[in-house]
Each structure stands twice: as C-alpha cells, then as structure tokens.
Amino acid sequence: MATLHRGFSPSSFLLLLLLLLVSSSSASPVHEILTKYGFPPGLLPDAAKHYVLSPHGDFVVELGNPCYVKFTDLVYYEKTIKGKLEFGQISDLSGIQVKKLFAWLPITGIVAPPNKGNVEFQVGFLSEVFPVKMFEQIPSCRAKAGSSCRGAESLFISEVFLPFP
Structure with missing residues (x-):
C-alpha cells in the first residue's frame, strides 16, 4: 500500500482534503439563519x-473586531450588530454604517421581498435597492479602509460629519 509523507495513506489524505473543502465552503450558523x-x-x-x-426576533451578532467591506459603497460593521429579524425584514438595526460621499450613515433596516431579486x-426614511446577487457570497472583512476609516483612524472626520458614534 502506497503511503504519503508522515504515514498518511492515500485514502486518509483524500478524506482529510474532503473534510477541509466541506468545512471551508459551508456558511456559519449566522449566515444560515439569514x-x-x-x-x-x-x-x-x-x-x-x-x-x-430571541423567540420574538430580537438578535445580536458579534464580530471578532469592527471591520469594513467594499460593496458598491464602503460598509462599516461594528463589533456588535443588533436588530429585529422577521422573514424578509430586519428593523431597528444598529451596528452597520455605509459611507455616502463624506458621511457615514447608519443602516436602520433591510428588506428582502420574496421573489423580487x-x-x-x-x-x-431614505432607501436604496441592490440586486440580491451582490450579496450571495459571504464577503471578507478588512480591518482598515484607508483614509475613510471609522473609529480612531478618522476621529476628526467623525467629529465633523457624524453626530452619532
């Protein structure tokens, strides 16, 4: 029987590789609940x-650290995200902000109408609509976003343009 480095048989190596592929491609429970x-x-x-x-739909999501994701706009995720979850609707949302021009604006709700795409x-009271396909893949977080950072890196900009934390 042929063996690979350190005593792995080809069948155990294949099983290990398969387990790694399955575990890295599956969504976390947070993403599955979405x-x-x-x-x-x-x-x-x-x-x-x-x-x-909670049974009433109130939720709290914890991230390891605050971070940024670039979609069409730059989005900032705080370490703690809270809101109320119902089918196709998130309300009372806090912890996610989007950069529009020179200001960071809090996203207060998200709606995904069934079968609308x-x-x-x-x-x-303002809203913007995007195709659902933009959010099919789970994005990677970045710790920094250059000169447009929230938090300590852009304290001056936050103080001037944002009345909220």
Whole structure:
C-alpha cells in the first residue's frame, strides 16, 4: 500500500482534503439563519460567527473586531450588530454604517421581498435597492479602509460629519 509523507495513506489524505473543502465552503450558523429568514448570506461578513436570536426576533451578532467591506459603497460593521429579524425584514438595526460621499450613515433596516431579486437598505426614511446577487457570497472583512476609516483612524472626520458614534 502506497503511503504519503508522515504515514498518511492515500485514502486518509483524500478524506482529510474532503473534510477541509466541506468545512471551508459551508456558511456559519449566522449566515444560515439569514437564508432561513429570506436574506442572502452575504449581508454579514465572514467575521460574523456568533449570534443570539430571541423567540420574538430580537438578535445580536458579534464580530471578532469592527471591520469594513467594499460593496458598491464602503460598509462599516461594528463589533456588535443588533436588530429585529422577521422573514424578509430586519428593523431597528444598529451596528452597520455605509459611507455616502463624506458621511457615514447608519443602516436602520433591510428588506428582502420574496421573489423580487433585490435587497432594500434603509437609512432613516431614505432607501436604496441592490440586486440580491451582490450579496450571495459571504464577503471578507478588512480591518482598515484607508483614509475613510471609522473609529480612531478618522476621529476628526467623525467629529465633523457624524453626530452619532
């Protein structure tokens, strides 16, 4: 029987490789709950691993650290994201901000109408609609976003343009 380096047989190596592929391609429970409620999994970054969901739909998602994701706009995810989850709708959302021109605006709600193929992001009474295919893949987080960072890196910009943390 042929063996590979360090005593692995070809069949054990193949099994190990298969397990690695399956584990790296599957979504985390946080992303699976999004799809269960009618949302694409890519609304939250790969850093979102832990969540609590109450029977009434109130949720808390914890990230390892705050981070940025570039979609069509730059999006900032705080370490803690909270809101209320119903099928096709997230309301009372806090912890996600989008950069529009020179200001960071809080995303307050997200709506994914069934069979419409789009996702609507709400910022107060304003909203913007994007195709659902933009959020099918789970995005990777970046710790920094250059000169457009939130937090300590851009304290001056935040103080001037944002009245909220």
